[in-house]
Amino acid sequence: MNDQIPIKRALVSVFDKTGLEDLVRGLAEAGVELVSTGGSASLIEGLGLPVTKVEDLTGFPECLDGRVKTLHPRVHAGILADRRLDDHVAQLADLGVEPFDLVVVNLYPFAATVAAGGTVEEIIEKIDIGGPSMVRAAAKNHPSVAIITDGADYGRALEAARNGGFTYEERKALAAKAFVHTATYDVGVASWMGSVLVDSSEGTGFPAWIGGTYDKAAVLRYGENPHQNAALYLNGFGPAGLAQAEQLHGKEMSYNNYVDTDAARRAANDFAEPAVAIIKHANPCGIAVGEDIAEAHRRAHECDPVSAFGGVIAANRPVTVEMAKQVADVFTEVIVAPGYEDGAVEILQGKKNIRILVATTVGGSPVETRPISGGLLMQTVDHVDAEGDDVESWTLATGEPADAATLADLAFAWKACRSAKSNAILLAKDGGSVGIGMGQVNRVDSCKLAVERANSLVEGEERARGSVAASDAFFPFEDGPQILIEAGVKAIVQPGGSVRDELTVELCKQHGVTMYFTGTRHFFH
Numbered sequence: 001m002n003d004q005i006p007i008k009r010a011l012v013s014v015f016d017k018t019g020l021e022d023l024v025r026g027l028a029e030a031g032v033e034l035v036s037t038g039g040s041a042s043l044i045e046g047l048g049l050p051v052t053k054v055e056d057l058t059g060f061p062e063c064l065d066g067r068v069k070t071l072h073p074r075v076h077a078g079i080l081a082d083r084r085l086d087d088h089v090a091q092l093a094d095l096g097v098e099p100f101d102l103v104v105v106n107l108y109p110f111a112a113t114v115a116a117g118g119t120v121e122e123i124i125e126k127i128d129i130g131g132p133s134m135v136r137a138a139a140k141n142h143p144s145v146a147i148i149t150d151g152a153d154y155g156r157a158l159e160a161a162r163n164g165g166f167t168y169e170e171r172k173a174l175a176a177k178a179f180v181h182t183a184t185y186d187v188g189v190a191s192w193m194g195s196v197l198v199d200s201s202e203g204t205g206f207p208a209w210i211g212g213t214y215d216k217a218a219v220l221r222y223g224e225n226p227h228q229n230a231a232l233y234l235n236g237f238g239p240a241g242l243a244q245a246e247q248l249h250g251k252e253m254s255y256n257n258y259v260d261t262d263a264a265r266r267a268a269n270d271f272a273e274p275a276v277a278i279i280k281h282a283n284p285c286g287i288a289v290g291e292d293i294a295e296a297h298r299r300a301h302e303c304d305p306v307s308a309f310g311g312v313i314a315a316n317r318p319v320t321v322e323m324a325k326q327v328a329d330v331f332t333e334v335i336v337a338p339g340y341e342d343g344a345v346e347i348l349q350g351k352k353n354i355r356i357l358v359a360t361t362v363g364g365s366p367v368e369t370r371p372i373s374g375g376l377l378m379q380t381v382d383h384v385d386a387e388g389d390d391v392e393s394w395t396l397a398t399g400e401p402a403d404a405a406t407l408a409d410l411a412f413a414w415k416a417c418r419s420a421k422s423n424a425i426l427l428a429k430d431g432g433s434v435g436i437g438m439g440q441v442n443r444v445d446s447c448k449l450a451v452e453r454a455n456s457l458v459e460g461e462e463r464a465r466g467s468v469a470a471s472d473a474f475f476p477f478e479d480g481p482q483i484l485i486e487a488g489v490k491a492i493v494q495p496g497g498s499v500r501d502e503l504t505v506e507l508c509k510q511h512g513v514t515m516y517f518t519g520t521r522h523f524f525h
């Protein structure tokens with residue numbers, strides 16, 4: 001069955017006139033009658049092409065600074081008549097209204113005006129009213145009309161005009177796309193209205209409604225497990241991040257690669273100095289800072305070379321040739337960095353499967369969400385420069401004030417500890433982790449794990465001895481610190497705040513171990 005509808009008459013009303021010239025020339029050549037609004041009509045006229053101005057069609061002038069142009073029954077009856085129905089066709093004839101076969105519209109740039117810091121008046125004036133009405137009308141009436149909202153589809157429109165029109169399937173697909181266009185637009189308007197124009201959060205910072213729009217970027221091979229299906233979607237609004245990273249080499253990113261790479265970037269980007277985090281299952285198996293990025297990588301890798309096998313590496317500086325050579329020796333799933341020195345990518349590419357990503361953005365949304373069954377949790381993001389993260393604000397709970405080198409290690413351990421899942425205990429020496437205990441359901445086990453990991457790398461080498469320890473939350477009892485002290489940890493930093501703090505403090509005092517309280521907790525679940 002031929003369900004094409006020949007394109008004889010088109011309504012054109014676009015704010016962004018990119019590509020319009022070629023489109024209207026092509027449509028005119030294909031014998032399409034053009035009807036158009038103010039600026040669009042002027043452009044068409046300027047090309048010497050025949051065009052009917054909407055105001056000549058409606059007999060009503062465009063008015064109120066363009067607020068009313070196409071909002072007229074002569075326009076909307078021409079878009080909305082269902083031409084499968086004899087009655088609609090007869091009514092159009094009675095009313096003397098010609099139907100449209102094609103509607104081409106793009107909307108006022110609302111989001112761009114907000115992003116450019118427009119005034120409230122300017123932003124409100126960019127809320128398109130007539131445009132979405134036409135888009136929605138044409139999309140609803142896709143059995144009779146084709147709707148184009150994306151310049152990328154102009155070529156298809158020309159092809160259709162030359163070849164008997166769009167098919168029903170094509171019109172349906174264009175209609176679905178058009179409703180995404182208006183829905184995305186309205187999410188932008190509603191979000192701005194509810195957060196900037198009025199404070200629907202009533203001072204809490206959490207608006208009464210949140211809307212999100214995401215565009216599918218890829219269907220992934222599978223999800224967290226092979227029997228799960230998965231896809232990647234990109235933010236319609238908001239800052240770019242890992243999802244927009246450029247992949248320079250390697251196999252397709254998997255679901256778990258994305259999760260681990262996000263965790264790796266979060267960890268490495270916590271530091272101002274060159275830093276590398278190596279992640280497995282969203283937890284660090286090594287994290288370190290260094291004079292340069294290659295040194296940071298060496299130190300991070302040394303923490304737990306066994307676990308680093310098959311890990312995800314994030315660097316907060318461009319990867320140098322020296323670092324690339326080091327990484328090339330280890331089986332690595334993903335490496336992500338803000339850039340790569342000349343020659344570094346070529347070295348990394350020596351491994352066929354390593355995924356090499358460039359992600360330049362740091363930071364992101366000030367809030368994060370987590371779906372739960374039936375809803376969504378939203379919180380402000382945890383950040384390492386929270387009050388209490390600066391050593392200047394720490395309280396010496398017991399022991400001698402740490403010397404500069406020890407204090408630097410404590411500061412490193414405190415930041416690095418935040419990247420491990422709670423309960424987290426991180427032992428550090430000379431700006432690198434040496435043992436990490438994470439994800440345990442009690443803090444004693446995390447202490448045991450951190451010490452065991454530190455001391456099991458080389459037979460007889462006790463890396464825990466002389467290290468410093470950080471705990472992401474307070475010690476509820478002195479049993480955890482007891483393990484650390486027995487292992488030779490010389491200083492501990494923790495939030496403090498337990499009702500039994502004095503037991504932990506007393507224990508450290510007895511053993512001459514320095515302990516600082518930060519007053520800030522960094523749980524990570």
Ligand SMILES: NC(=O)c1ncn([C@@H]2O[C@H](COP(=O)(O)O)[C@@H](O)[C@H]2O)c1NC=O
Nearest residue numbers: 015037038039040067069070071129130131
């Ligand atoms: N009010 C109306 O009747 C109306 N009809 C069409 N528009 C918009 O006017 C713009 C095109 O205007 P022009 O062709 O004058 O440059 C399009 O973005 C279209 O969405 C309108 N503008 C805003 O609502």
